[in-house]
Amino acid sequence: MNKKVSKKEIAQLLQKWGQQFNVLAPSRASGVAAMAEWDGKDTSFLDWYRNTVVPPKARFLPPMEEMFRFSKDEEGYNIEPPPKNEQKQLLFGIRPCDARAMAILDMTFEDAYKDPYYLEKRRNAVLVGLGCTNPCESCFCTSMGTSPTDSTNVDIMLIDIGDAFLVEEVTDKGKELTKGLKEATKNDETEAEKSKKTAYDKITRKLNTEGIKDRLLESFDDEEFWSRTAAKCISCGICTLLCPTCYCFDINDEAVRGEGTRFRSWDSCGFALYTKMPMENPRSEKWRRVRQKVCHKYEFYPMAFDVIACTGCGRCIRLCPVNWDITQVIESVPQKVKGAK
Amino acid sequence: MRQEAKALLEQKKVDWIVGFALGSLKFTTTPLITKDVTDTERLVINPFITNNLANFLTGIEGRVGIVAKGCESRSIVSLIQDNKVTREDLVILAVPCPGIIDLAKIERLVGKDRDELEDITRTGDKVSVKVNGQKKDFAASDALFDHCLACELPTPQEYDIILGEERKPSPETKISGQNIAKLKELTSAERWASWEKEMSRCIRCYTCRNVCPACFCQRCFVEETEPQWTLPMPQWQDNLIFQIIRTIHVAGRCTDCGECERACPVNIPLRSLTREMYDIVDELFKFKTGMDKDALPLMVHYEQEEAEDFFK
Numbered sequence: 001m002n003k004k005v006s007k008k009e010i011a012q013l014l015q016k017w018g019q020q021f022n023v024l025a026p027s028r029a030s031g032v033a034a035m036a037e038w039d040g041k042d043t044s045f046l047d048w049y050r051n052t053v054v055p056p057k058a059r060f061l062p063p064m065e066e067m068f069r070f071s072k073d074e075e076g077y078n079i080e081p082p083p084k085n086e087q088k089q090l091l092f093g094i095r096p097c098d099a100r101a102m103a104i105l106d107m108t109f110e111d112a113y114k115d116p117y118y119l120e121k122r123r124n125a126v127l128v129g130l131g132c133t134n135p136c137e138s139c140f141c142t143s144m145g146t147s148p149t150d151s152t153n154v155d156i157m158l159i160d161i162g163d164a165f166l167v168e169e170v171t172d173k174g175k176e177l178t179k180g181l182k183e184a185t186k187n188d189e190t191e192a193e194k195s196k197k198t199a200y201d202k203i204t205r206k207l208n209t210e211g212i213k214d215r216l217l218e219s220f221d222d223e224e225f226w227s228r229t230a231a232k233c234i235s236c237g238i239c240t241l242l243c244p245t246c247y248c249f250d251i252n253d254e255a256v257r258g259e260g261t262r263f264r265s266w267d268s269c270g271f272a273l274y275t276k277m278p279m280e281n282p283r284s285e286k287w288r289r290v291r292q293k294v295c296h297k298y299e300f301y302p303m304a305f306d307v308i309a310c311t312g313c314g315r316c317i318r319l320c321p322v323n324w325d326i327t328q329v330i331e332s333v334p335q336k337v338k339g340a341k
Numbered sequence: 342m343r344q345e346a347k348a349l350l351e352q353k354k355v356d357w358i359v360g361f362a363l364g365s366l367k368f369t370t371t372p373l374i375t376k377d378v379t380d381t382e383r384l385v386i387n388p389f390i391t392n393n394l395a396n397f398l399t400g401i402e403g404r405v406g407i408v409a410k411g412c413e414s415r416s417i418v419s420l421i422q423d424n425k426v427t428r429e430d431l432v433i434l435a436v437p438c439p440g441i442i443d444l445a446k447i448e449r450l451v452g453k454d455r456d457e458l459e460d461i462t463r464t465g466d467k468v469s470v471k472v473n474g475q476k477k478d479f480a481a482s483d484a485l486f487d488h489c490l491a492c493e494l495p496t497p498q499e500y501d502i503i504l505g506e507e508r509k510p511s512p513e514t515k516i517s518g519q520n521i522a523k524l525k526e527l528t529s530a531e532r533w534a535s536w537e538k539e540m541s542r543c544i545r546c547y548t549c550r551n552v553c554p555a556c557f558c559q560r561c562f563v564e565e566t567e568p569q570w571t572l573p574m575p576q577w578q579d580n581l582i583f584q585i586i587r588t589i590h591v592a593g594r595c596t597d598c599g600e601c602e603r604a605c606p607v608n609i610p611l612r613s614l615t616r617e618m619y620d621i622v623d624e625l626f627k628f629k630t631g632m633d634k635d636a637l638p639l640m641v642h643y644e645q646e647e648a649e650d651f652f653k
Contacts, residue, residue: 030542032607050454053606054544063544064574137366137456232372234396237546238606252573265574266544273564286400321552321604322392323364323371 003167003181004188005158010043010165014092017177021090021126024059026052035059035091049093050134051313055244056091056098057105060121063241064265067117067251072258085120093130097141097313099153101244102127107305108247117264126173129154130165132199138314140205140327146311148199161191207327209298209308211335216299218336223287229329230290232322233270239316239324240268240293245309248274269293294329342408342504345434346381349406355432356403359394360384368444368461372397384408386504388442388463393598395420395554404430410438412488412598414497415631416554419594422631422638425557435500437508440481440489442468443603450479482513488599488612491517499634521613536581542607543580545573549601549611550587555594562586588614592622593639596630 005013014023018040026045027036034054069080094102106122109115131149132139141147151157155174158165166188169175184192219225240246250267254260267274269292275283283289301309310326317325342360349355362373362383370390373383374397386408394407395416409417414433420426442463444455451458451470460471468484470477482490490513496503511517524532547563550556562570563583570586571579588595597619602612622628628639636642 031539031609032542034542054542064576134457136454231374232397234548234551236548236551236604237544238548241544241546242606250573254572254574263574268546271547317365319606321548321600323366323369325365325371328365 002184002189002192003169003178004161004164004184005167005181006164007043007046008163010046011041013181014038014043015040017090017092021088023090023092025092035094038092045093049130050132050136051095051098051315053242053315053319055101055242055313055315056094057101057244057247059089059091060102060105060118060125061109061247061249061266064263065117067262067264069261070253070255070259085124087121087124089121089125090128091125092128094127094154095132095313096129096146096148096150096153097139097144097311098244099127099129100144100146100150100311101313103153104245104301104305104307104309104311105247107307111305126177127154128177129157131157131159131196132202133160133195135199135202136314136318138205138317139203139312140207140314141312142200142203143205143207143209144308144310144312147196148203149196159192160195161188164188166192166195205312205314205327207312207330209330212298212308212330212333213302215333215335216295219334220291220295222334225332225334226287226291229294229332230287233286233290233324234322235270235272235286235289236321237266237268237270238319238321239326240270241266242315242319244311244313244315245297269296294326294333298330342386342434342436343381343384345502345504346384346406346408347378349432350376350378350381354404355406357401357405358384358407359397359401359405360408360434361386361390361392361394364389366456367458368442368455374401386436388439388461388468389444390436391441391600391603393552393554393600396552396600398426398431398554399557404432406432406434408434408436409497409500410436410441411492411494411497412438412596413554414499415494415596416598418499418631418634419596419638420554420557421634422636423557423594428634432502433497433500435497435503437496437503437505438489438492439463439495439508440485440492440511442484443486443489445608446484446486447479450483451477482516486599486603487517487520488597488602488616489517490514491597491616493629494632498632518616520610521617524613537577539609540577540580540584543575543577543584543609544607545575545580545583546606548604548606549584549609552600552604553591553595554598555591555596556587558590562590584609584611584614588618591615592618593626593628594630595619 023038024035025038026049033052035056066082071078109118135148151168151170155171157168166184167178169178248267249264251264253262270289275281297309346358358375360373361370363385364371368389372392393413395413421428458472462469466481468479468481490511492511495508571582595615597616599612
């Protein structure tokens with residue numbers, strides 16, 4: 001049975017959850033829209049929020065984080081892990097595209113290997129989804145296996161029904177959160193269905209990904225295509241660092257006189273430095289880096305996990321300083337004739 | 342412009358055309374870098390041609406026909422001075438530029454996201470925005486990029502073909518310098534705190550560097566590991582050091598095209614650094630980047646009257 005909460009009661013609800021969780025909500029306080037500690041009262045984001053610029057992955061894979069501290073004495077190195085992060089996070093307002101991105105990240109950080117830093121935060125987190133009513137022009141989630149109101153990857157899902165939200169309980173964790181909320185009426189359910197359909201229809205950007213894995217495989221050595229595709233790319237890190245499914249990181253030590261800290265921080269395959277080795281760089285040319293980025297999402301990830309590592313959030317299109325558009329690129333990948341070279 | 346560009350390619354006067362085409366989102370354009378004659382049909386000039394196309398010149402081999410606004414032409418001249426490109430390899434198609442519309446300002450003026458606007462048009466001193474069927478007019482000085490409001494060279498000085506009538510420099514330097522003026526009113530402790538906040542959200546995407554035609558180093562100092570000038574992690578102190586060094590490195594090459602600030606995904610007011618540097622260069626050395634292709638670059642030129650006190 002679905003529940004319901006009026007928009008006026010959201011602050012109260014967040015305060016209640018705040019007793020148990022560190023509540024995060026969309027915020028522009030830092031100067032850019034991101035999921036940040038809720039201030040305990042302001043719910044104005046319900047009016048302006050479409051999606052954050054910084055994806056919610058930043059709460060699980062922060063731009064930089066401490067891995068451990070080390071010190072050296074006569075016996076050798078001493079390793080000191082960082083203090084345990086017991087904090088329970090509640091992300092209020094995560095969009096379905098970004099929630100799906102978290103499920104995609106789990107495949108790397110949980111299924112492929114156990115990443116303790118990520119999982120510590122992820123296991124302690126609750127995702128409260130907020131269905132979109134006003135998606136962006138750059139959004140193409142409906143082509144990427146999700147939708148503006150998809151509840152698959154969240155614990156509870158809120159659907160806008162005017163003055164209130166319909167609350168869908170998705171997981172057991174979610175059910176705990178909705179205790180005490182009113183039950184939704186038949187009319188609320190009807191309104192929610194309408195709201196979902198309206199939002200769905202607002203996604204006008206479509207991408208046909210049928211056969212993309214094979215097309216990319218066949219076009220891997222098509223230098224002419226990749227060079228043309230990469231021509232206007234400036235090799236900045238926006239489309240990767242701010243991608244909700246990109247997870248590459250760099251590792252660095254900050255050390256003074258045998259004592260220091262090992263950090264990891266976001267890295268990007270768009271950077272030439274990413275693959276630089278003492279003797280050579282297999283991706284020193286821009287087209288090879290652009291190819292890597294596209295293929296990782298649309299070819300290699302499907303090969304490894306049977307899912308495209310793109311959820312159609314559109315950040316890379318909207319934020320790109322040269323309007324390099326992944327949907328145009330994917331559509332332009334040549335269809336090679338079978339057997340032809 | 343399309344005909345000129347087409348003719349240049351057909352007559353083999355250039356190998357490449359670099360210009361603007363319509364972007365895939367409303368009110369956007371995208372750099373068009375092509376050898377293909379048919380692509381010239383897609384060339385556009387409109388109030389949203391934000392990029393500084395000079396940025397692409399160092400990465401292209403061969404002769405290039407390039408569409409250039411005033412700021413781009415200055416970057417091109419600066420690249421010629423620095424021997425990064427050769428004048429003979431370029432055909433410059435000059436666009437007298439009335440200023441570019443700043444979508445972030447429009448969003449603030451209208452209180453709506455760019456996606457929700459139906460149309461934005463520029464006529465003379467007015468910028469009109471159509472939203473929910475209603476037309477709202479704004480002064481161009483409220484709607485253009487800050488750097489455009491202080492534009493000293495809307496019409497390129499150095500060009501081969503000119504597309505349109507010459508334009509006069511923009512007089513709105515006061516509005517353009519508002520952010521810097523505000524920063525100057527702060528005490529140094531307040532200013533430090535302000536930059537701490539701004540730099541705290543930097544994610545080191547290096548977009549500011551990569552959109553900048555003046556940032557043409559083969560290897561940027563941030564990528565050096567011996568010595569390591571800054572840490573590659575995005576902590577605000579290192580982010581600030583990166584920006585300060587970048588600002589100093591582009592002194593005498595920065596044309597105040599504003600791309601660093603426009604392209605920053607996390608809204609860091611980078612132009613407050615670069616424009617201040619631009620003004621300092623002008624004040625100390627009477628040097629304005631990219632105005633004279635025969636001038637020596639700022640950093641290789643020395644006049645005795647410039648001498649610092651400690652030289653005497």
